[in-house]
Amino acid sequence: MVPHEFVTTAYDLPGYRVTRNFGIVRGIVVRSRSILGTLGAGLQTMVGGNISIFSNLCEQTRSDAFELMIQHAGQLGANAVIGMQYDATEIMQGVTEVLAYGTAVEVVPASK
Structure with a gap:
């Protein structure tokens, strides 16, 4: 399993060096809004501000x-993900697809 602190939007991990590149990895989730959630969000828009029902769903x-x-x-044997992004x-x-993707790599502490 890749620790959350070893996932970065940068293309390197300070204090570590990449020793192996496993390629692109992704996680895809497709979600829809429920009728009740849409009605609740509609009511929230009447008073303005953050629409928490949609914020929580997102x-x-x-x-x-x-x-x-x-x-x-982790299934590929990586211990870090670099260049992580959402789309x-x-x-x-x-109905919306949310994609998290990045490059799976193996990193080791950089020698000093």
């Missing part, structure tokens, strides 16, 4: 995609 979906990505990296695509109205 955060949970990104978290799930992230976890799938690091599981994929989202609306597949159809109310």
